[in-house]
Amino acid sequence: MLRAHPVEAIRTAERPLIEAAEAAGDPDAVMRRAASGVAHHAAALLRSRTGGVYGRSVVLLVGSGDNGGDALYAGAALRGRGCRVEAVLLHPDRVHARALRALRSAGGRVTTGGVDEVSGAAATPDVVIDGVVGLAGSGPLREPAAARVAALARAGSPFVAVDLPSGVDADTGTVHDAHVRADVTVTFGTLRRAHLLASPTCGRVEVVDIGLAEPASGPLTVHRPDPSEVGRAWPVPGPEDDKYTQGVVAIRAGSGRFPGAAVLCASAAVAATSGMVRYVGSGAADVLAARPEVVCHPSVAETGTAQSWVVGPGAGTGSAAVADIEAILARARPTVLDADALTCIASHPVVLRSARAPVLLTPHAGEFDRLTGGWDRSDRPSALRRYVSDLRNRGIPATVLLKGRVTLVDDGQTTWSVDPGSSWAATAGSGDVLSGMVGALLANGPGGSGVDSGGTGSGGEVAWSAVAAAVVHGEAARAAARRTGGPGAPIGAGDLLRAVPAAISAIRGA
Numbered sequence: 001m002l003r004a005h006p007v008e009a010i011r012t013a014e015r016p017l018i019e020a021a022e023a024a025g026d027p028d029a030v031m032r033r034a035a036s037g038v039a040h041h042a043a044a045l046l047r048s049r050t051g052g053v054y055g056r057s058v059v060l061l062v063g064s065g066d067n068g069g070d071a072l073y074a075g076a077a078l079r080g081r082g083c084r085v086e087a088v089l090l091h092p093d094r095v096h097a098r099a100l101r102a103l104r105s106a107g108g109r110v111t112t113g114g115v116d117e118v119s120g121a122a123a124t125p126d127v128v129i130d131g132v133v134g135l136a137g138s139g140p141l142r143e144p145a146a147a148r149v150a151a152l153a154r155a156g157s158p159f160v161a162v163d164l165p166s167g168v169d170a171d172t173g174t175v176h177d178a179h180v181r182a183d184v185t186v187t188f189g190t191l192r193r194a195h196l197l198a199s200p201t202c203g204r205v206e207v208v209d210i211g212l213a214e215p216a217s218g219p220l221t222v223h224r225p226d227p228s229e230v231g232r233a234w235p236v237p238g239p240e241d242d243k244y245t246q247g248v249v250a251i252r253a254g255s256g257r258f259p260g261a262a263v264l265c266a267s268a269a270v271a272a273t274s275g276m277v278r279y280v281g282s283g284a285a286d287v288l289a290a291r292p293e294v295v296c297h298p299s300v301a302e303t304g305t306a307q308s309w310v311v312g313p314g315a316g317t318g319s320a321a322v323a324d325i326e327a328i329l330a331r332a333r334p335t336v337l338d339a340d341a342l343t344c345i346a347s348h349p350v351v352l353r354s355a356r357a358p359v360l361l362t363p364h365a366g367e368f369d370r371l372t373g374g375w376d377r378s379d380r381p382s383a384l385r386r387y388v389s390d391l392r393n394r395g396i397p398a399t400v401l402l403k404g405r406v407t408l409v410d411d412g413q414t415t416w417s418v419d420p421g422s423s424w425a426a427t428a429g430s431g432d433v434l435s436g437m438v439g440a441l442l443a444n445g446p447g448g449s450g451v452d453s454g455g456t457g458s459g460g461e462v463a464w465s466a467v468a469a470a471v472v473h474g475e476a477a478r479a480a481a482r483r484t485g486g487p488g489a490p491i492g493a494g495d496l497l498r499a500v501p502a503a504i505s506a507i508r509g510a
């Protein structure tokens with residue numbers, strides 16, 4: 001399990017280290033430890049990109065604080081390995097003086113001017129070390145850093161970010177318009193929230209041991225499971241199991257207008273776990289043509305027992321759809337509310353008040369707009385926590401999964417983040433696949449035992465089901481894109497769906 005912490009917790013954890021270094025008369029000891037990790041990973045990147053380290057060119061973008069100091073000490077270490085190192089001081093009047101001396105005495109070149117002053121090799125260096133700003137950064141990159149970063153990115157040089165890519169907010173993960181897109185981010189002791197909230201911008205994240213004690217988890221810690229943990233927890237039928245003990249999920253999806261949603265959602269539920277899937281809606285014939293094992297029912301009232309429900313994909317937004325949601329919530333089983341069900345809830349918020357069992361809402365950004373009446377997109381985790389807390393304060397046992405490249409799940413106490421490492425899942429109908437998978441996991445009950453929780457499953461169980469489904473969904477998208485065209489080619493939701501069994505198998509073996 002990865003855990004990422006807010007800046008305040010990191011500053012607190014670092015304080016004893018800095019104080020010990022100062023007491024020992026070597027105030028930069030921690031910084032040099034950090035910098036030697038940066039140099040190590042920059043050298044590894046140089047080796048993988050150019051076949052060596054000696055004689056390669058390195059540009060340091062040096063800001064006014066300790067992040068710039070790290071970059072300067074890293075430059076000194078790389079100079080010691082034979083690199084040509086040029087430091088661009090973005091604020092020559094505010095620079096870490098001892099680190100600058102270290103670079104100069106190692107033979108590094110120092111420039112202070114604008115873009116024109118860059119020497120030939122430094123216009124397209126073999127690697128750029130981004131020490132513009134780290135934990136104390138706020139807002140987009142300022143000039144002259146923004147112009148420098150843009151020119152080097154255009155030239156195709158790879159970036160190693162020190163601590164965080166500059167222009168990315170450490171706590172919210174907001175990626176501002178002017179920012180560094182890192183190939184590798186080297187951080188110290190423990191992850192910052194942005195590493196899990198803005199992972200596509202951070203590239204590969206390397207954590208260097210600087211002697212820091214891992215901060216305790218708190219309400220602002222962001223969690224991300226390793227796919228192998230999801231694999232270990234994925235439900236597997238045992239010798240005593242039958243179709244009922246593994247949990248039955250009922251799906252209310254599809255309509256004359258959106259018949260495909262029913263097929264995608266119900267088929268995904270079949271693929272996700274063993275046990276049994278029930279279906280209610282106008283799409284029974286199509287569902288049965290795709291998955292004959294699904295048990296169909298004429299109405300919600302006439303549907304047999306289920307341990308969980310999924311309602312919404314392509315299910316319509318009229319009064320009959322709202323009545324079905326009410327009837328499903330009245331059954332007091334864990335329920336996934338997706339797609340059209342979210343639109344119904346947005347226009348009839350009172351419906352949610354009847355929820356007696358946990359509900360999982362799975363909006364994309366536009367649906368979250370409808371639910372909240374507008375939210376602050378520059379701070380996704382806070383907007384999500386606020387909304388979930390508001391529902392819970394009103395007695396609604398809600399967990400919310402906010403979709404995107406980085407999917408967030410929040411149950412009011414814990415924030416989870418899932419980044420599948422590709423964006424192939426951004427395709428119509430893939431959300432229907434996700435909701436079917438989550439529903440099947442919820443039916444399986446706590447700990448994958450298939451035990452009927454009687455609708456009392458905790459927020460934690462619901463959140464875990466949502467996170468686990470999102471992990472497998474992302475793996476399936478990646479696998480489908482690889483399978484259909486070598487290194488990666490566009491997929492549809494049907495391709496993603498067909499890749500679900502292989503993705504489960506892959507994470508179980510991970």
Ligand SMILES: NC(=O)C1=CN([C@@H]2O[C@H](COP(=O)(O)OP(=O)(O)OC[C@H]3O[C@@H](n4cnc5c(N)ncnc54)[C@H](OP(=O)(O)O)[C@@H]3O)[C@@H](O)[C@H]2O)[C@@H](O)CC1
Binds near residue numbers: 031065067137167
């Ligand atoms: N603490 C430790 O134990 C260790 C810390 N370590 C390292 O220290 C780093 C934190 O250093 P730090 O606190 O000096 O701040 P840092 O991020 O360099 O910012 C400096 C100044 O930049 C400015 N600025 C803000 N936004 C900006 C923008 N968008 N574009 C341009 N400039 C901007 C702003 O000043 P302003 O101009 O607003 O007055 C800000 O005060 C940390 O990330 C890690 O690398 C490691 O050595 C390991 C041990």
Ligand SMILES: Nc1ncnc2c1ncn2[C@@H]1O[C@H](COP(=O)(O)OP(=O)(O)O)[C@@H](O)[C@H]1O
Binds near residue numbers: 406
């Ligand atoms: N840029 C992206 N990268 C990766 N996954 C994405 C991206 N955008 C959306 N997704 C994922 O694709 C799915 C889309 O769901 P949704 O918007 O509900 O689609 P639909 O309603 O067409 O089924 C979600 O699982 C979401 O997390």
